[in-house]
Amino acid sequence: MALKDVIGQESAVKILESAILNHKVASAYLFQGYSGIGKYFTALNFAKALNCTRRPARKGFRAGEENGAGADACDDCPSCGRIEAGIHPDVAIIRPEKGVIKIEEIRKLEETLSLCSYEGGYKAAIVDDAHLMNDKAANAFLKCLEEPPAGSVIVLVSSNPERLPVTIRSRCLALAFKPLSAGLMESLLKDRIKDPEKRHALIGLSMGRPGLVIEKGGKGGDILKKRQEFVKSLLQMLAGSRGNPSWSDKEEIEEFMDGLELCLRDMLVLRTTGKEELLLNPALPEKVKSLGKAASEEVIIDCYRGIAGIKNSLVYNPNKSILWNYTAGLLGRLANPGDPYGEGKSRN
Numbered sequence: 001m002a003l004k005d006v007i008g009q010e011s012a013v014k015i016l017e018s019a020i021l022n023h024k025v026a027s028a029y030l031f032q033g034y035s036g037i038g039k040y041f042t043a044l045n046f047a048k049a050l051n052c053t054r055r056p057a058r059k060g061f062r063a064g065e066e067n068g069a070g071a072d073a074c075d076d077c078p079s080c081g082r083i084e085a086g087i088h089p090d091v092a093i094i095r096p097e098k099g100v101i102k103i104e105e106i107r108k109l110e111e112t113l114s115l116c117s118y119e120g121g122y123k124a125a126i127v128d129d130a131h132l133m134n135d136k137a138a139n140a141f142l143k144c145l146e147e148p149p150a151g152s153v154i155v156l157v158s159s160n161p162e163r164l165p166v167t168i169r170s171r172c173l174a175l176a177f178k179p180l181s182a183g184l185m186e187s188l189l190k191d192r193i194k195d196p197e198k199r200h201a202l203i204g205l206s207m208g209r210p211g212l213v214i215e216k217g218g219k220g221g222d223i224l225k226k227r228q229e230f231v232k233s234l235l236q237m238l239a240g241s242r243g244n245p246s247w248s249d250k251e252e253i254e255e256f257m258d259g260l261e262l263c264l265r266d267m268l269v270l271r272t273t274g275k276e277e278l279l280l281n282p283a284l285p286e287k288v289k290s291l292g293k294a295a296s297e298e299v300i301i302d303c304y305r306g307i308a309g310i311k312n313s314l315v316y317n318p319n320k321s322i323l324w325n326y327t328a329g330l331l332g333r334l335a336n337p338g339d340p341y342g343e344g345k346s347r348n
């Protein structure tokens with residue numbers, strides 16, 4: 001795989017390729033956006049492109065011509081192979097363990113970046129789910145960002161960038177990754193999932209996030225079940241059901257809130273354009289569609305902001321029942337915009 005295989009993220013890829021071609025690679029990037037939309041995949045292929053020893057020629061140049069190398073990896077040379085396999089000595093890949101990135105991991109990253117490059121290319125570090133760094137790790141990491149070793153590049157990957165300290169975010173070049181349109185999802189999945197009915201259902205339920213479908217063995221894995229649970233919880237909330245969440249951990253709450261944000265995005269699209277073909281989730285429940293058409297833009301945007309606030313608050317491990325009721329209250333405003341408590345009746 002290479003940067004050319006990244007689908008639906010043209011603007012981010014264009015910025016990265018232009019940085020490579022113009023030798024203006026930033027010392028730190030922040031790839032931000034929902035989970036499952038290709039941020040990590042892009043980071044890995046960016047590291048491959050930076051270190052590839054046989055980058056194919058760009059348009060108008062012959063192979064081997066001076067300054068003729070393109071910006072993408074060949075996906076064939078030993079360097080590309082080692083990065084793909086996660087064993088390249090100049091590329092550190094940091095991931096959370098049991099939901100947290102500790103200072104020991106950041107020390108490993110420092111070591112990789114501070115040593116001379118083994119293979120003469122870039123030294124790169126990819127920090128997946130970077131918002132899961134604990135305070136000690138974040139402080140140590142900040143020092144790396146303040147004095148980046150020459151010829152090194154760090155890519156932070158995060159679906160919750162607001163949870164990273166501002167001091168870290170402000171030192172990174174942020175690139176936004178977006179959910180994919182239903183049309184792109186269809187072209188991406190049509191060879192993997194032959195049954196059109198199942199494919200259509202998965203496209204609807206994954207809401208523009210191909211990683212949710214592809215990562216689990218390429219057949220949709222348990223996403224159907226998960227997304228059906230999401231829709232069930234959402235409808236319960238919209239019906240005013242209080243305080244009995246089925247969320248088992250913080251990760252599930254986060255997933256629910258991500259799904260909710262995407263639903264609100266689709267509601268806003270319906271409200272402003274009325275065009276169902278522009279929805280990320282063509283299988284949006286009728287109840288959600290009708291709320292989207294009826295609620296004011298202001299209320300939908302307010303709800304969206306509220307959900308973003310909830311996601312930030314998850315760092316404090318809030319009580320699940322209180323969180324459920326609070327979220328249900330926010331959504332209640334979609335049906336009853338004049339009711340600050342979302343209970344469908346006045347409090348006085």
Ligand SMILES: [Zn+2]
Nearest residue numbers: 052074077080
């Ligand atoms: Zn290569």
